[in-house]
Amino acid sequence: MLRFEKRDKTPVRLRVLVPICSVLLGLLVGSIVMLFARVNPVRVYGAIVKGAFGSAYTFSETLVIAVPLILISAGLCLVYRMKFFNIGAKGQYIIGAICGSYLALFGPATMSRPLLLTLMMLLGTLGGALWAVIPALLKVYWNVNEVIATLLLNYIASYILWFFMYGTWRDPGSHGFPLSKNFALNAQLPRIIAAPSRLHIGLFFGVAAAVIVWIIIRKTRFGYEARVLGENERAARYAGINVVKTVIIGAVISGGLAGLAGIAHTSAVLRVLQLEINSDYGYTAIIAAWLAGLDPLVAIGVSVLLAALEAGGYQIQIVMRVPFGIVGVIESSILFCLLAGEIITHYRVTLTRRLSTPLALDERARGGA
Amino acid sequence: MEGQEQLMLVMGNITKRFPGIVANDHVNFELRKGEIHTLLGENGAGKSTLMNVLDGIYYPDEGEIAIEGKRVNLRSPLDSMKHSIGMIHQNFMLVASLSVIENVVLGLESQGFYIDKKSVAHQIEAIAKKYNFRVDPYAKIWQLSVGEQQRVEIIKTLFKGARILILDEPTAVLTPQESEELFGILREMKSEGKSIIFISHKLNEVMSVSDRITVLRKGRLVGTVDTASITERELAKMMIGRDILFRLERKDIEQGREVLTVEDAQAYNDRGTMALNKLSITVHGGEIMGVAGVAGNGQVELAECITGLRHLVSGHITVEGIDVTNATPCTLASAGVNYIPADRLGVGLVPNLSTVENAMLRKYRQQPMCRGAFIDYGAACTYADGLIEKFDIAVPLKNAPVKVLSGGNMQKLLLAREIEENPRLLIAEHPTRGLDVGATEFVRKTLLEQRDHGVAVLLISEDLDEILMVADRVAVMYEGRIVGIVDAHHVDIAQIGLMMAGAVGVKA
Ligand SMILES: Nc1ncnc2c1ncn2[C@@H]1O[C@H](COP(=O)(O)OP(=O)(O)OP(=O)(O)O)[C@@H](O)[C@H]1O
Numbered sequence: 004m005l006r007f008e009k010r011d012k013t014p015v016r017l018r019v020l021v022p023i024c025s026v027l028l029g030l031l032v033g034s035i036v037m038l039f040a041r042v043n044p045v046r047v048y049g050a051i052v053k054g055a056f057g058s059a060y061t062f063s064e065t066l067v068i069a070v071p072l073i074l075i076s077a078g079l080c081l082v083y084r085m086k087f088f089n090i091g092a093k094g095q096y097i098i099g100a101i102c103g104s105y106l107a108l109f110g111p112a113t114m115s116r117p118l119l120l121t122l123m124m125l126l127g128t129l130g131g132a133l134w135a136v137i138p139a140l141l142k143v144y145w146n147v148n149e150v151i152a153t154l155l156l157n158y159i160a161s162y163i164l165w166f167f168m169y170g171t172w173r174d175p176g177s178h179g180f181p182l183s184k185n186f187a188l189n190a191q192l193p194r195i196i197a198a199p200s201r202l203h204i205g206l207f208f209g210v211a212a213a214v215i216v217w218i219i220i221r222k223t224r225f226g227y228e229a230r231v232l233g234e235n236e237r238a239a240r241y242a243g244i245n246v247v248k249t250v251i252i253g254a255v256i257s258g259g260l261a262g263l264a265g266i267a268h269t270s271a272v273l274r275v276l277q278l279e280i281n282s283d284y285g286y287t288a289i290i291a292a293w294l295a296g297l298d299p300l301v302a303i304g305v306s307v308l309l310a311a312l313e314a315g316g317y318q319i320q321i322v323m324r325v326p327f328g329i330v331g332v333i334e335s336s337i338l339f340c341l342l343a344g345e346i347i348t349h350y351r352v353t354l355t356r357r358l359s360t361p362l363a364l365d366e367r368a369r370g371g372a
Numbered sequence: 373m374e375g376q377e378q379l380m381l382v383m384g385n386i387t388k389r390f391p392g393i394v395a396n397d398h399v400n401f402e403l404r405k406g407e408i409h410t411l412l413g414e415n416g417a418g419k420s421t422l423m424n425v426l427d428g429i430y431y432p433d434e435g436e437i438a439i440e441g442k443r444v445n446l447r448s449p450l451d452s453m454k455h456s457i458g459m460i461h462q463n464f465m466l467v468a469s470l471s472v473i474e475n476v477v478l479g480l481e482s483q484g485f486y487i488d489k490k491s492v493a494h495q496i497e498a499i500a501k502k503y504n505f506r507v508d509p510y511a512k513i514w515q516l517s518v519g520e521q522q523r524v525e526i527i528k529t530l531f532k533g534a535r536i537l538i539l540d541e542p543t544a545v546l547t548p549q550e551s552e553e554l555f556g557i558l559r560e561m562k563s564e565g566k567s568i569i570f571i572s573h574k575l576n577e578v579m580s581v582s583d584r585i586t587v588l589r590k591g592r593l594v595g596t597v598d599t600a601s602i603t604e605r606e607l608a609k610m611m612i613g614r615d616i617l618f619r620l621e622r623k624d625i626e627q628g629r630e631v632l633t634v635e636d637a638q639a640y641n642d643r644g645t646m647a648l649n650k651l652s653i654t655v656h657g658g659e660i661m662g663v664a665g666v667a668g669n670g671q672v673e674l675a676e677c678i679t680g681l682r683h684l685v686s687g688h689i690t691v692e693g694i695d696v697t698n699a700t701p702c703t704l705a706s707a708g709v710n711y712i713p714a715d716r717l718g719v720g721l722v723p724n725l726s727t728v729e730n731a732m733l734r735k736y737r738q739q740p741m742c743r744g745a746f747i748d749y750g751a752a753c754t755y756a757d758g759l760i761e762k763f764d765i766a767v768p769l770k771n772a773p774v775k776v777l778s779g780g781n782m783q784k785l786l787l788a789r790e791i792e793e794n795p796r797l798l799i800a801e802h803p804t805r806g807l808d809v810g811a812t813e814f815v816r817k818t819l820l821e822q823r824d825h826g827v828a829v830l831l832i833s834e835d836l837d838e839i840l841m842v843a844d845r846v847a848v849m850y851e852g853r854i855v856g857i858v859d860a861h862h863v864d865i866a867q868i869g870l871m872m873a874g875a876v877g878v879k880a
């Protein structure tokens with residue numbers, strides 16, 4: 004018989020070991036499914052690892068995917084702690100990409116590269132922040148559920164992108180495809196290692212953002228207020244915490260980072276605005292944030308792992324001609340095992356049997372005592 | 373001494389450790405058939421822990437449990453239920469939006485998908501009738517008073533066939549009349565051969581209701597005694613290991629200026645009905661104003677209005693002459709208004725944050741904890757240490773969530789935090805609810821000390837004895853207004869009782 008008891012503190016050893024074992028277990032479960040699909044799991048995993056970490060190039064491509072995940076999940080770690088359930092990172096990412104791209108496409112062509120890029124990043128951040136502030140305002144003033152509001156805003160953002168891509172922003176030379184014209188060199192965020200790698204300086208933004216958010220949560224007044232608010236709103240009000248202000252600042256940070264992720268990825272990796280700008284990173288980052296226990300530094304590692312699955316997944320699809328569905332199966336079995344592993348890190352699970360302590364009970368039951 | 377057939381339950385050598393503390397240290401406990409057995413001990417002595425072991429919530433690190441001579445292994449509340457153990461927890465475990473019927477059958481295995489509401493309702497009514505009380509099976513929990521909810525809990529356990537009933541501080545939230553009714557129910561159960569474990573800090577109740585008393589101190593068993601063979605004073609000594617003052621010394625001090633004035637206050641409660649009905653009251657510095665009244669007559673709302681947690685529809689509140697009507701809690705904090713709410717974990721403390729983070733809740737904007745945008749957690753820790761030391765709070769681990777503190781120590785922490793701010797006006801709502809005699813004495817002494825320092829104290833309590841013991845004047849509240857104010861030194865208790873029931877309105 005299994006028994007669960009909540010732990011007060013998780014030993015560091017477990018916090019490292021459990022996720023590793025969970026991933027391994029997930030791989031095992033995934034391979035069982037693959038056997039049924041008559042695919043050799045060893046070869047598939049080999050291909051994934053090779054596809055994700057096999058060479059400097061593939062690893063850098065993994066990091067390319069990890070960058071937006073790191074940026075977005077850092078912000079989510081903060082807002083989820085104040086129980087503002089922003090699931091609209093996707094929309095904020097898109098709006099960020101649109102806002103930043105505006106400068107890239109229609110800004111003054113003569114502007115120096117650093118200045119233009121700085122402005123683009125700022126505008127993208129601002130756009131994402133704005134897109135997150137809307138549901139925050141709706142929540143604090145009219146008590147509108149932010150889960151629904153942010154979700155719906157994702158759709159609106161997608162359609163705004165459609166509107167521009169099929170409208171005025173479409174490159175006349177694109178043969179009718181919904182593409183903007185290519186970004187000029189001035190508007191391309193620098194990549195940091197030689198081609199064909201697309202890894203860009205957004206990686207530094209991501210790591211910096213994670214560190215800063217970690218400091219905000221752990222060391223600052225605002226982070227303390229956010230945590231108090233998330234745990235007990237009435238106590239927060241009694242403590243004199245400005246609920247409206249705190250939620251809005253949180254939304255700005257989280258939306259801003261998602262917007263930054265959107266414009267950085269568009270400007271450095273895609274170098275063109277198009278319908279498909281990988282905005283689903285906004286959903287993957289939600290998983291990264293929760294799996295990381297809302298710790299932005301841990302979220303860096305989780306983001307890389309999730310990115311590796313994704314990058315390796317493309318690889319097996321292309322090289323091994325395995326249906327992409329297999330990737331989904333592997334991904335979900337790993338996620339499932341990681342979530343199950345969470346239980347072990349938060350609860351003490353024991354196999355109960357009769358306790359063997361020698362007892363005064365026998366005498367007492369016999370009527371001694 | 374006695375044959376085992378009389379023993380309902382034996383717990384032997386129970387040990388339960390938590391990080392930083394041994395909550396139960398080789399505790400032995402036995403319960404006879406048809407007895408009311410009180411578990412007594414200071415806050416944090418390990419009473420709730422021991423009972424949670426019996427209810428299958430915690431699994432002991434060592435020790436064994438036998439029911440009617442047979443060893444049992446209790447791994448979950450469901451297991452305990454199967455062994456006819458039923459527990460009514462310190463905080464009720466009812467689903468507010470569900471009806472009485474639904475709550476009663478919740479988690480019952482024998483009940484299939486379909487609930488035969490009619491038959492359950494009949495059974496509920498039958499149980500209630502047997503013990504001479506009434507409950508509407510179709511009522512939703514949120515519509516019931518605390519006392520009624522408790523009865524639902526009792527019915528729930530009886531419905532599941534409990535023969536061992538554990539009540540963890542059931543009277544802490546009851547009025548004296550409600551407590552008496554509860555004791556009636558318990559005695560009736562006892563006469564049927566059910567065994568009852570009762571936890572309370574109120575020694576007079578313990579003396580009147582129990583057959584035997586087991587005392588715990590700091591996780592260890594002190595002993596089990598027959599109630600008939602011991603006095604309250606001896607009990608208290610057993611519990612805390614020293615003599616205790618049952619009388620408080622009060623100095624005669626000069627009453628100061630008006631600190632709090634509330635004029636014609638009107639406010640709604642959460643359900644949207646008028647809770648304060650043109651209420652007016654004045655409290656002076658160096659005075660403890662007791663507010664007596666049956667729960668739900670606007671006391672909570674009054675406190676919330678004064679502390680800025682509830683909006684006033686009309687009327688005025690001033691503190692030391694400054695208008696603070698509908699001011700923010702922040703403004704009120706700088707005006708020197710401090711609050712010890714009845715709902716500790718709901719308003720006063722943040723359950724999942726640590727003791728340190730809770731201790732700094734009202735101070736984090738000030739030096740030395742605040743350094744610009746940053747917080748100096750080292751300074752916060754030092755500050756918390758100061759509070760813990762000065763107010764003698766038992767905190768096993770400073771960085772563990774505050775919710776694992778025992779009820780009494782939570783209250784001490786809250787009190788310490790608020791007093792340490794040097795209030796001008798202190799609003800204390802049921803400040804000794806759930807506290808052991810030692811801690812109760814401590815809290816009352818602290819309130820009197822504050823008064824002696826010229827602080828205006830508004831003491832809201834349902835415990836008339838407490839009010840009469842510490843207050844200078846008593847205001848009686850009924851249906852959102854003060855129906856009378858009397859001098860606490862020359863009172864007619866019968867008259868206060870009548871005023872509380874709304875029978876007379878006297879202005880003094
Ligand atoms: N889940 C837990 N984790 C860590 N420590 C705990 C936990 N539960 C209780 N404790 C600690 O064990 C000790 C005993 O707590 P318990 O709640 O049993 O006391 P109690 O006798 O019921 O006190 P009170 O009269 O205040 O309710 C306390 O010091 C408390 O802080």
Ligand SMILES: [Mg+2]
Nearest residue numbers: 419420462779
């Ligand atoms: Mg307790």
